[in-house]
Amino acid sequence: MKEAMEPGESSHCEISPGMTKYWIPECQSDRKPAVGMVFTSLQHGIDFYNEYASLCGFDPRLHSQRKHKSGLILFKYVVCNRQGFKPDKVVQNEGTIPTVDDLFQNANLENTLDPCMDNSDIDDNVSLCVEDSDLTSPAPSNQCTLDDESNKRRRVSTRNGCKACVVFKYCGYGRYSVFKFEERHCHRMLEEMHKQFLKVNRNLDFGHKKFIINCAKANIGPMKSYKLFKESVGGYSNIGATAVDFKNFKRDLRAYIEGVDAQMLIDKLFRKVEVCSSFFFDYDVDENDQLTKIFWADPICRRNYSYFGDVVSFDATFRTNRYNLVFVPFTGVDNHKKCVTFAAGLLSKEDVESYVWLVSRFIDAMGSVPMCVITDQDPAMRIAIQKVIPNVKHRYCMWHIMNKLTTKVGPVLSKDVDFLTRINSVVWSNYLEPSVFEEKWKSVMTDYDLLEHQWFVDLFNLRKFWIPSYFRDLFMAGLLRTTSRSESENNFFGIKRMSLCWQTGLIQFPQPRIP
Known part of the structure; x- marks a missing residue:
C-alpha cells in the first residue's frame, strides 16, 4: 500500500502486510545503487552511496566488513545512520538485516578474487572486522544522556532499527560490485531545506579551514567567522558546514598547537630569516627550555628607525595570551607625527634582567643608540637603560604621572x-x-x-x-606621552582584543611583516 507524499518530501511511504511503514527515497534511477553495479574501487562505491544519501536526505554509516588474511576487504557493509538500536533496547520488527557472515555463506566467491590469490584459503582464513564508524553525526534531539561511570557526555542515539543498507562485494582486480541493496527506510527523509545539516553534506574543506585560521589571526572567534563566511557565500545553505563544525575545528586547532606553539613561532621566524636576511629576531629560554623572551624587528621597522630613531618610546602595558606574556612595543614618530614601529618583544617577567636583554637586542638590531628614551616609571626599566645605554637621555612619560594626580x-x-x-x-x-x-x-x-x-x-x-x-634643548618629537603612542601600537597589533582572550597562543600572535 502506498501513501501520498507530503509537500517537500523526497520519499514515498509504503505499508507492509504487517502494517509497518517504510519510506522509499525518490531519485533518478542513474543516481541510485542497483544490485550488480560495478565500481573501480571500494571508495568509489562508498562515494556513490554517499551522493545517493545526500540527494535523498539521510546520513550513511560505515558498518561491518569481511577481510581476507592478506587484508583485502571482501565485503563492506554501509548502512543508514539509524540502523540498529541502543544496547538496552530489544529489537522487535519485521525481519532482520542479514549479517556479513550470512552474506559470506550465501555468496559465490569463485572467480571473484585476483588470480594471484589462493582461493582455497578463503573459508579458513577470513576475519570479521566491525567498524561501526559514523560517516555522519546523529540528528538533533531534545534528549541527552550522561555516562555515570566516566561522567562524560555521551552522543545521543537516534537509531530506530532502520534496515536500509548497501553491501559491496569484491569481484576481482580491485573492483567491487553491489551485492545487496535495501532502499527501504523506517523513517522519513529530511526535507530539502534541512538537507544542508546532514553530515554527508557538511565538509570543512581547505577553504573553510584557511578562512577560520585567518580569522583566528585577527582574533575573530568561530561564531563570527561562521557569520562572515555566510555573507561571503550568499547564505547559510551555501556554507557547507554548521557553526558547530567551525567551533570544533577551532577547538581541534587550539589543541593541536597547545604546548608546541612556542616552537612553531620560533621555526616560523627562522624561516623568515631565510627568506629575508634583513629580518632580525632573538629569543631566550629558561633552564626548563621554556620560552621567556623574544624580540623581533622586520626590515621596515629597522628602516623606520634609521630615519626617525632619535627618540624611542617603549611601554609594557598589556599582558596577552594564555601564557601571560608582556607585550613591549618600541615606538617612534615620523615626519607626519604618525606612529611608526621600530621593534617589539614579549617578556614573561618585568624584571631588570628581562629589560636588559630586551634593550640589548634592540641596540644589536638597530646598530645605533637613540638620543632619548621615554618610558613609564618602572624602576626595572630605568636600571636596565642605565646598564645598557648609560649615556642616553632617559625621560618618564608625563601622562603616566599626571594621570595619578587626582587619586593621590x-x-x-x-x-x-x-x-x-x-x-x-x-x-x-x-x-x-x-x-x-x-x-x-x-x-x-x-x-x-x-x-x-x-x-x-x-x-x-x-x-x-x-x-x-x-x-627644553632636547627634541622630543611629540613623545611626551608614551601611553598614547603605545596604545596606538597595541591597537595596530590587536593586543587589546587579544588581552581579553586568554586562549590566544603564541602562533596566533600577529606575525612580523616582510616586504
Missing part, C-alpha cells in the same frame, strides 16, 4: 579647579626655566599644604626625568 591628592583637591589649573600650568609648560619651575612648584605645594606629601616629594626628586623645563 584626595577627593577634595581632585575637584579643586584652581589647584588643577595651577599644577598643570607649572608641569606642562615648556618655557619655564628650571629655577622658575622649582619656585612655582614650591609655591603650589605650600599653598595647598602638600610639602610633606610623599608622592609629590618623590616626583620633585625625579623632576629631571619628566619635567619639560629640564630638557
Whole structure:
C-alpha cells in the first residue's frame, strides 16, 4: 500500500502486510545503487552511496566488513545512520538485516578474487572486522544522556532499527560490485531545506579551514567567522558546514598547537630569516627550555628607525595570551607625527634582567643608540637603560604621572579647579626655566599644604626625568606621552582584543611583516 507524499518530501511511504511503514527515497534511477553495479574501487562505491544519501536526505554509516588474511576487504557493509538500536533496547520488527557472515555463506566467491590469490584459503582464513564508524553525526534531539561511570557526555542515539543498507562485494582486480541493496527506510527523509545539516553534506574543506585560521589571526572567534563566511557565500545553505563544525575545528586547532606553539613561532621566524636576511629576531629560554623572551624587528621597522630613531618610546602595558606574556612595543614618530614601529618583544617577567636583554637586542638590531628614551616609571626599566645605554637621555612619560594626580591628592583637591589649573600650568609648560619651575612648584605645594606629601616629594626628586623645563634643548618629537603612542601600537597589533582572550597562543600572535 502506498501513501501520498507530503509537500517537500523526497520519499514515498509504503505499508507492509504487517502494517509497518517504510519510506522509499525518490531519485533518478542513474543516481541510485542497483544490485550488480560495478565500481573501480571500494571508495568509489562508498562515494556513490554517499551522493545517493545526500540527494535523498539521510546520513550513511560505515558498518561491518569481511577481510581476507592478506587484508583485502571482501565485503563492506554501509548502512543508514539509524540502523540498529541502543544496547538496552530489544529489537522487535519485521525481519532482520542479514549479517556479513550470512552474506559470506550465501555468496559465490569463485572467480571473484585476483588470480594471484589462493582461493582455497578463503573459508579458513577470513576475519570479521566491525567498524561501526559514523560517516555522519546523529540528528538533533531534545534528549541527552550522561555516562555515570566516566561522567562524560555521551552522543545521543537516534537509531530506530532502520534496515536500509548497501553491501559491496569484491569481484576481482580491485573492483567491487553491489551485492545487496535495501532502499527501504523506517523513517522519513529530511526535507530539502534541512538537507544542508546532514553530515554527508557538511565538509570543512581547505577553504573553510584557511578562512577560520585567518580569522583566528585577527582574533575573530568561530561564531563570527561562521557569520562572515555566510555573507561571503550568499547564505547559510551555501556554507557547507554548521557553526558547530567551525567551533570544533577551532577547538581541534587550539589543541593541536597547545604546548608546541612556542616552537612553531620560533621555526616560523627562522624561516623568515631565510627568506629575508634583513629580518632580525632573538629569543631566550629558561633552564626548563621554556620560552621567556623574544624580540623581533622586520626590515621596515629597522628602516623606520634609521630615519626617525632619535627618540624611542617603549611601554609594557598589556599582558596577552594564555601564557601571560608582556607585550613591549618600541615606538617612534615620523615626519607626519604618525606612529611608526621600530621593534617589539614579549617578556614573561618585568624584571631588570628581562629589560636588559630586551634593550640589548634592540641596540644589536638597530646598530645605533637613540638620543632619548621615554618610558613609564618602572624602576626595572630605568636600571636596565642605565646598564645598557648609560649615556642616553632617559625621560618618564608625563601622562603616566599626571594621570595619578587626582587619586593621590584626595577627593577634595581632585575637584579643586584652581589647584588643577595651577599644577598643570607649572608641569606642562615648556618655557619655564628650571629655577622658575622649582619656585612655582614650591609655591603650589605650600599653598595647598602638600610639602610633606610623599608622592609629590618623590616626583620633585625625579623632576629631571619628566619635567619639560629640564630638557627644553632636547627634541622630543611629540613623545611626551608614551601611553598614547603605545596604545596606538597595541591597537595596530590587536593586543587589546587579544588581552581579553586568554586562549590566544603564541602562533596566533600577529606575525612580523616582510616586504
